[in-house]
Amino acid sequence: MTGGRAAGPDGVAFSTHGGPGSLYAETEQMRAVAAGHDRAAGEALRVAGTAESAGAGLVRAPRVSPAAAVLQARLWEGLERVRALSDRCARMDRDLRAAAVRYEEAERAAAGIVAAEDVGLGALPLEAWRRGRDGLTTREAERLGEVAVQAVPEAVASAVLTAAGFPALAALARIDLKKLSWWQRKTLKRPVSRGASRLVEEASEGTELLRVSPDEAWTAVGAVARALSIAADREVAVAGPPEDRPDAPARLDGSAADLLGLIPRGGVEGELTVTRVERERGGPAWVVGLPGTQGGFAPDHASRNPWDASGLADALTADSAATAPAVRAALEAAGVPHGAPLVLAGYSQGGVHAVNLAGDAGFTAAYPVAGVVTVAAPSGNAARTGGAAVLEFSSDADLATAVDGAPVPASRHRAEVVFHPGGQGWGPPPAPGEEPGAAPAGGFRTAGPDAVGEDLTAAHDFDGHLAMVRQFEAADPAARAEVAGLSATLAGLSAGAVASSRSVRLRRAPAPREAAGSTSPVAPGGPGRR
Incomplete structure (x- = not known):
């Protein structure tokens, strides 16, 4: 991310995010290289399969010909090397893709783009105040919107589970197990029975299904509006x-x-x-x-x-x-x-x-x-x-x-x-002594x-x-x-x-x-x- 100030003493400040001169261009190249390693790993596995088939065809030949015995030994040696090469290519593929993700996360964080927090519906007003008390930016407003579309369906699920007599599962409806530490996960999954363990697991998987994106929320709103003839179609x-x-x-x-x-x-x-x-x-x-x-x-x-x-x-x-x-x-x-x-x-x-x-x-x-x-x-x-x-x-x-x-x-x-x-x-509201109503x-x-x-x-x-x-x-x-x-x-x-x-x-x-x-x-x- 780069940024600066426009020409002139009163020039507006700005920041840029993305483009061919950004980190995203480099991460796309990393992914292209990773895809090459992935293809190489697959090709190495195919070669290994061919070598293995050839070696298997020489099972009885070494008893007849010493040369066949040497050939078989070389084939098995080559097979191990090709398999090792395939493993290295696969690891490089995984490492490069993981590095690209980390770099892009760092770039988004530098640009003020952070993942939405898992905030319950009741905590939304406090979250809005926390983000907006020093001035609410467009990015912060976007985060609040993303939090809201996740919190509403989770609140509905919690209410349904509570009404059905499962208050413990209702409490779990907002928990994202992937974000918990190892000991927290182990504590939550310590069951009194296998049935309870299965219910906890299903509740955590259900939470993922409830996490809708703003795009999905807008699509649902549009479908309802058209069905009710609120929006022209x-x-x-x-x-x-x-x-x-x-x-x-x-x-x-x-x-x-x-x-x-x-x-x-x-x-x-x-x-x-x-x-x-x-x-x-x-x-x-x-x-x-x-x-x-x-x-x-x-x-x-x-x-x-x-x-x-x-x-x-x-x-x-x-x-x-x-x-x-x-x-x-x-x-x-x-x-x-x-x-x-x-x-x-x-x-x-x-x-x-x-x-x-x-x-x-x-x-x-x-x-x-x-x-x-x-x-x-x-x-x-x-x-x-x-x-x-x-x-x-x-x-x-x-x-x-x-x-x-x-x-x-x-x-x-x-x-x-x-x-x-x-x-x-x-x-924030005007400071003491500031003109009333001034922005x-x-x-x-x-x-x-x-x-x-x-x-x-x-x-x-x-x-x-x-x-x-x-x-x-x-x-x-x-x-x-x-x-x-x-x-x-x-x-x-x-x-x-x-x-x-x-x-x-x-x-x-x-x-x-x-x-x-x-x-x-x-x-x-x-x-x-x-």
């Missing part, structure tokens, strides 16, 4: 022909700021942008701009805007299942040929969709995603991104990016840049709901993030070394003259009652940005 399609964008830039320099500048902000509700770039080398490429949530976060089943709260639910709970075919149709409407390389740029909800599309085999079969750049996007649960170069920007003060409940899964091809604007997240540096005011809402909105503001991205790209190159390779890849994919830039409008199919002629109100226009 209707087809999204292109509405009208593409329209030229008069305010499109004449040229892109390949910077992340330039790419993010193509994201729709205001204007037509439900639009995305498709920009063709004539690169100096490699032929044309297309940049797709995907907007943030429009119209607020309250579900509105009558809304036909695909970027509304239901669109966000599609991104977080369904891997963009409804949005992916609509984006593909928009690209086809804009004249983008199948097989053309894409760079996806997304803000907030649009960033989650962008990362999802990069890992969607059905989408990339038609339109291979070569690069992705996001800002303020809660995309940590989207783990598959293929071979695309993915660079993500976020702020420690922007708690909206913590709703996924998971950090960005960094790798050689995927990295995040986290800004640290003065303070982080929810700050700590980078934090949020706690004077009332309106102040909190205003500060949350400000922390997630697109323009504020874009300004920090520009500062980052003007910072000392040494501080950006980890992600320099990704930045260069994105520049190679997108730098050039803009040949055309169009907006394509998407609309969700009307609700059944509306389609039948009902007077149900349609969601008002006004592309409120989130």
Whole structure:
């Protein structure tokens, strides 16, 4: 992990995590070498089997020929050596994989990413206070979300076991035996009978089944919302022909700021942008701009805007299942040929969709995603991104990016840049003598709901993030070394003259009652940005 401060006396501090210059690139090489040792171990075992078969065929031959006796002895000697070689290769495979895991754990710890603690539901308020009393960062909020989705099902299991008359097993429902010391494990497993031993073992295994990930929790929430018709689950399609964008830039320099500048902000509700770039080398490429949530976060089943709260639910709970075919149709409407390389740029909800599309085999079969750049996007649960170069920007003060409940899964091809604007997240109450209602540096005011809402909105503001991205790209190159390779890849994919830039409008199919002629109100226009 590297980090620094952007150029200028008031430059924002930042840290980077992942990318081709990070430890993750080295651990991927370690795993590749380990896989080679694993293959060598298997090949050595096959050779050993052949030698053993040949030796077995000479069982009677030494009695007839002295030469056969020598050959048999050499075969058995070679067999032992090959088996020893196989064992050494297998050990090297295990050691390299274990070392890669340890290095990545150390890297995540250095970046402030720690494993969620096993905290019970009743202890969650205390845990929240412990983490947030000095300012709650995005990472800490993600940890709390992960703790919560583990604590709720464990609490349900404990209540069921208690009601069934098994209070001792209820107490075990939250115990992770793998984290206990040897003597603790031995004490817990000291049974009064074999039946009790089996029950303890089954309870500990059941605990593992109860440990859900935030991604699994979001998937379950989405399924319930769609079943109850809380979230819209209707087809999204292109509405009208593409329209030229008069305010499109004449040229892109390949910077992340330039790419993010193509994201729709205001204007037509439900639009995305498709920009063709004539690169100096490699032929044309297309940049797709995907907007943030429009119209607020309250579900509105009558809304036909695909970027509304239901669109966000599609991104977080369904891997963009409804949005992916609509984006593909928009690209086809804009004249983008199948097989053309894409760079996806997304803000907030649009960033989650962008990362999802990069890992969607059905989408990339038609339109291979070569690069992705996001800002303020809660995309940590989207783990598959293929071979695309993915660079993500976020702020420690922007708690909206913590709703996924998971950090960005960094790798050689995927990295995040986290800004640290003065303070982080929810700050402590104003100190004595401080102006009432004033926000700590980078934090949020706690004077009332309106102040909190205003500060949350400000922390997630697109323009504020874009300004920090520009500062980052003007910072000392040494501080950006980890992600320099990704930045260069994105520049190679997108730098050039803009040949055309169009907006394509998407609309969700009307609700059944509306389609039948009902007077149900349609969601008002006004592309409120989130």
